[in-house]
Amino acid sequence: xxxxxxxVLRMGHRAGRDKRVTTHVALASMALGAxxxxxxxxxxxxxxxxxxxxxxxxxxxxxxxxxxxxxxPVERAxxxxxxxxxxxxxxxxxxxxLEGLRALxxxxxxxxxxxxxxxPREVYSAADLNVAVTHLPHSEVAALAVLLHELLGFRGQxxxxxxxxxxxxxxxxxxxxxxxxxxxxxxxxx
Amino acid sequence: xxxxxxxVLRMGHRAGRDKRVTTHVALASMALGAxxxxxxxxxxxxxxxxxxxxxxxxxxxxxxxxxxxxxxPVERAxxxxxxxxxxxxxxxxxxxxLEGLRALxxxxxxxxxxxxxxxPREVYSAADLNVAVTHLPHSEVAALAVLLHELLGFRGQxxxxxxxxxxxxxxxxxxxxxxxxxxxxxxxxx
Numbered sequence: 001x002x003x004x005x006x007x008v009l010r011m012g013h014r015a016g017r018d019k020r021v022t023t024h025v026a027l028a029s030m031a032l033g034a035x036x037x038x039x040x041x042x043x044x045x046x047x048x049x050x051x052x053x054x055x056x057x058x059x060x061x062x063x064x065x066x067x068x069x070x071x072x073p074v075e076r077a078x079x080x081x082x083x084x085x086x087x088x089x090x091x092x093x094x095x096x097x098l099e100g101l102r103a104l105x106x107x108x109x110x111x112x113x114x115x116x117x118x119x120p121r122e123v124y125s126a127a128d129l130n131v132a133v134t135h136l137p138h139s140e141v142a143a144l145a146v147l148l149h150e151l152l153g154f155r156g157q158x159x160x161x162x163x164x165x166x167x168x169x170x171x172x173x174x175x176x177x178x179x180x181x182x183x184x185x186x187x188x189x190x
Numbered sequence: 191x192x193x194x195x196x197x198v199l200r201m202g203h204r205a206g207r208d209k210r211v212t213t214h215v216a217l218a219s220m221a222l223g224a225x226x227x228x229x230x231x232x233x234x235x236x237x238x239x240x241x242x243x244x245x246x247x248x249x250x251x252x253x254x255x256x257x258x259x260x261x262x263p264v265e266r267a268x269x270x271x272x273x274x275x276x277x278x279x280x281x282x283x284x285x286x287x288l289e290g291l292r293a294l295x296x297x298x299x300x301x302x303x304x305x306x307x308x309x310p311r312e313v314y315s316a317a318d319l320n321v322a323v324t325h326l327p328h329s330e331v332a333a334l335a336v337l338l339h340e341l342l343g344f345r346g347q348x349x350x351x352x353x354x355x356x357x358x359x360x361x362x363x364x365x366x367x368x369x370x371x372x373x374x375x376x377x378x379x380x
Contacts, residue, residue: 020207021210093356128359141214168320169320170320
């Protein structure tokens with residue numbers, strides 16, 4: 001983990017139950033411009049393989065790691081100078097912390113913790129900031145998406161249109177070699 | 191569906207495979223301020239029951255419906271004057287449509303379509319607008335969260351802190367009767 005990056009730590013992954021939601025956490029982090037994801041909890045080689053495949057194709061610089069426990073990556077992030085942010089409905093509203101979080105992300109970098117099942121009470125104290133995206137229980141994927149989008153914006157997003165022309169209506173496949181760049185994507189001139 | 195609201199249509203729900211992700215779609219829509227969710231695909235009484243319970247508790251006015259197919263709710267929305275927006279990586283970037291979408295949401299209302307498995311080609315033509323939150327395949331929950339947040343903002347969010355005091359650090363349960371209102375939540379004076 002490098003200063004100035006925004007990383008995501010998925011805590012307490014359960015290999016059977018959480019496979020799809022954890023995949024959403026990892027792929028959304030990648031698409032919305034995070035610098036990497038650390039998965040903790042059950043080891044899940046199938047999940048790591050599919051996310052690694054996506055990483056190699058779309059975001060080669062994206063960090064992807066597994067750590068059995070959540071404490072070790074939190075310690076490493078702290079040593080690297082990153083601030084620890086825990087997304088929880090029991091935290092303080094994102095709206096009121098936004099400017100500070102943006103400044104922290106730029107100057108130090110962030111490690112954003114999202115839980116799978118019930119989060120150990122210790123996490124609430126280990127975090128520098130407990131941050132809420134609403135006080136309702138809804139979806140760690142949705143909460144993370146709102147946070148990453150507020151921090152990194154449209155400019156931070158990854159990906160260019162593949163074999164399909166972005167269209168308001170209909171779906172039009174393009175022949176190979178005729179794939180236009182999208183403004184803001186790597187390799188475009190704008 | 192009423193003009194001026196933002197509704198979500200979850201298409202193609204598969205009762206076994208999609209239970210958790212569809213639950214995230216519904217609860218995130220509720221928390222982030224949508225006016226309602228229509229579930230289509232497999233009938234899933236357990237899912238409807240748990241989301242209905244959340245609705246009754248936190249968002250009594252939130253519309254919750256089931257429709258076997260996706261065409262019927264799309265037709266109804268169209269008759270009510272709503273614009274049909276389909277979230278897909280093959281659409282046009284949200285960034286470029288944002289002002290128009292906000293104006294459409296206010297003046298006419300929107301029905302936002304999100305798929306579960308592969309979306310029938312017909313959906314791409316049935317929608318007024320195909321909108322992309324990045325061109326990578328990631329998570330319909332994340333894409334929907336970004337769209338709803340851009341349309342409805344922090345002011346549209348639902349929910350007030352329950353039995354826990356929002357805290358930057360630690361987790362502190364409150365006694366009953368000592369639950370402070372949060373700015374912007376119903377019942378607060380600010």
